[in-house]
Amino acid sequence: MAQGNIFLVGMMGAGKTTLGRALAQRLQLEFVDTDRVLVERTGVPVATIFEFEGEEGFRRRECAVITELAARDGLVVATGGGAVLSEDNRRVMRDHGTVVYLRARLESLWERTRHDSSRPLLATPDPRAKLAELLDHRDPLYRDAAHIVVDTGAQSAASVVGKVIAALREGVRGDAA
Numbered sequence: 001m002a003q004g005n006i007f008l009v010g011m012m013g014a015g016k017t018t019l020g021r022a023l024a025q026r027l028q029l030e031f032v033d034t035d036r037v038l039v040e041r042t043g044v045p046v047a048t049i050f051e052f053e054g055e056e057g058f059r060r061r062e063c064a065v066i067t068e069l070a071a072r073d074g075l076v077v078a079t080g081g082g083a084v085l086s087e088d089n090r091r092v093m094r095d096h097g098t099v100v101y102l103r104a105r106l107e108s109l110w111e112r113t114r115h116d117s118s119r120p121l122l123a124t125p126d127p128r129a130k131l132a133e134l135l136d137h138r139d140p141l142y143r144d145a146a147h148i149v150v151d152t153g154a155q156s157a158a159s160v161v162g163k164v165i166a167a168l169r170e171g172v173r174g175d176a177a
């Protein structure tokens with residue numbers, strides 16, 4: 001099994017938080033969600049951070065939290081969907097553990113985000129098109145950051161967690177083509 005932390009990356013709606021919590025429980029590791037850390041520290045929702053500080057301000061805070069968590073050990077970290085936009089974040093995560101890309105198709109991402117108004121980047125007239133655009137742009141970055149790629153989809157959380165654990169144990173690339 002890998003040393004260091006396990007960083008989960010992937011799009012909004014890929015299930016990073018749900019699967020991360022389940023994975024941490026199975027591996028008896030501590031679970032941390034970077035968005036949640038930011039909300040606790042600032043005392044306001046993610047959307048409010050975007051409103052007052054812009055996406056740039058949010059990314060700066062996100063980067064600081066990822067760097068701080070990377071210095072720890074034995075964590076399962078669910079990152080925000082845009083964490084991989086920063087080359088520094090991608091490098092820091094790869095250098096301090098195993099990065100797992102939870103990959104999902106646009107349709108399931110849309111199903112899981114369409115009724116949720118907490119994500120500022122999807123507060124647009126056409127959130128589905130925005131999600132598609134983000135997926136197109138970010139998929140190569142998730143692949144670049146990841147040691148392991150695991151498809152999430154219609155399968156149960158337990159089954160995806162099982163796949164992640166198997167890939168971590170074997171040190172293989174999971175569902176990567």
Ligand code: S3P
Pocket residue numbers: 010011012013016035046079080081082083118119120121
């Ligand atoms: C974002 C994803 C969100 C949150 C913020 C920005 C993104 O996290 O960090 O709204 O850029 O994709 P989740 O991926 O947990 O929804």
